[in-house]
Amino acid sequence: MEIEAAKTLIDNAITEMEKVIVGKRTTLQLTVTALLANGHALFEDVPGVGKTTLAKTMATTFAGTYNRVQFTPDLLPSDIIGVSIFDRQKNQFEFKPGPIFATFLLADEINRATPRTQSALLEAMAENRVTLDGATHYLDDSFFVLATQNPTDYEGTYPLPEAQMDRFIMRLSIGYPNFDDELKLLTQRQSEPNLEIQQVVSHDQLIDLKQTVQSVHIDPVLLRYILDLATATRQHPSVRLGISPRGSLALAAASRAFALTNGRDYVIAADIQALIQPVFGHRIILNASNASVRDQILSDIVKSIPVPIRGE
Template sequence: MSTTTGAPPTIGGEPPPTAAEAFDRMAAAIGTVARCDPASLRLILTAFAVGGHVLLEDLPGMGKTTLARALAAVTGATARRVQCTPDLLPSDITGVTIFNDRTREFEFHPGPVFANVVIVDEINRASPKTQSALLEVMQEEQVTVDGRAHPVPRPFLVVATQNPIDLEGTFPLPEAQLDRFLMRLSLGHPGEEAELSLLRGTAPPVPEDLPLVLDGAQMARLREAVEQVVFADRVYEYVIRLAQRTRRHPRLRAGVSMRASIALCRTARMYALAEGRGHVVPEDVKALAGPVWAHRLVPMSGAATGPETAELLDELLAEVPVPGPHENRS
């Protein structure tokens, strides 16, 4: 591609809104009930629109579940919640086949994973066996029970939470599980005005009462519109240089994979679209590298999560030169 300009595509509707308008309306609606950092909310909307899963690392009581319920409401989606405990079984998530005495046949009873937005609370309190039950559905959007595949509704988003401080009774997520998450984010504390409103006891609206902003058909058209976003060669090469730097870094045991690079490029297209642009710029890559890549890096210390990987990635972003606007190639 030799050009980096283009009009932002529309996504359908009456009148047809741009993607930026749709994102603004969703963020405004969700912001009335979920008092979180606007930048984090924007990233979560981007992940949902692009079909990626989100891992939220926050203290209890930060509004993670409320946010997921609000996200389902503004998109007309269904939402279900899974509370992870050490005794949770894989079938408690995916579903189970039960023999029906009346029909004399086995029937599949879907688990809570059969929803558009699945809230997996405290995922690292579930056993590794139960955690593995999410691997297939997060990657292939289906569940296999007794040899039969059962597709889950689309769009499909897993919003998993874990407490970064309380480690007692938890099972660290393996690299394969972490790689299924498009982003790892923290909602952060609410602003002073929002916190003051909460202290006064002002009750926010119920998430399920929020107006529908983007239905399933519009969401599908939004994903189609992403294909029209221009991704110049200079930006592709910037992603490659960053990825190669992670693989050669002396303090990293494992850098990012090709899957991680593809995820970053795919997310950057949607991020640009949400910003009202028809092309990706290097600054989009820099803004998303932390949320998309940091949890996939494995430092020499062996810790697959935590602030160490974020700090290392910040160092890499500072070291690799950002391409200028005239470095395009055809």
């Protein structure tokens, strides 16, 4: 797909989603970036800011099926993946797929479930497939998890294991709208209570967009820049566990997708810098668990690493 055509298609999709997610174009762009980079997005937010609406809206805009799973302490892995049921007539087990078999899966309040249930998503998110009773079942080519989690100081939450956190290419937040945007939302809902979102991107077009991302060029100098940033997290005195190679790969992949959403077939340093917080922020483990300190550490690292100049 031509870059200009891809940019127009992405812009149209984001504009369509803005009909119901008002005033959050940057967040929508980053969420689409995660989708195009073949990743998954984790939202940590207060209730009622539109996370469920965002997942439903993406499923409609990008012509995908949508399922929602409410994670609770008694949720079992089979409630997500599915079960094998013995068919007496056929004298064999038959697989009954669970809600994970959709294009867009909303894993709502994922950290309210036990680690055993959380881990049921690991294989699916990493390899687009699930294994049950020795049989492998493949998911949609564009399988995308949009998970939400409550702040970890809320009661009844289980911290996501590091391996699970690492499967999310980005951690994002919608946040409260500003006054004017919320007033626009209230006015809109009063005048158009049954507003319908239209499909903008077909399944085949989504596949084409993902393939176009692969053709976006990232200069070797910028790859070294990404590695410099990752290495700096591993050497920082306040960081107990720095960015893994998977995290470096995630930043490179997200940078390509982000460049495409900005209408370019090449990555620039500003793309990488714009993504450092959402891609790296949830992957580093500090000696102290203060989120604001984490953000400051990443900001300091970005300032300390010189932006490369081509040819150096």
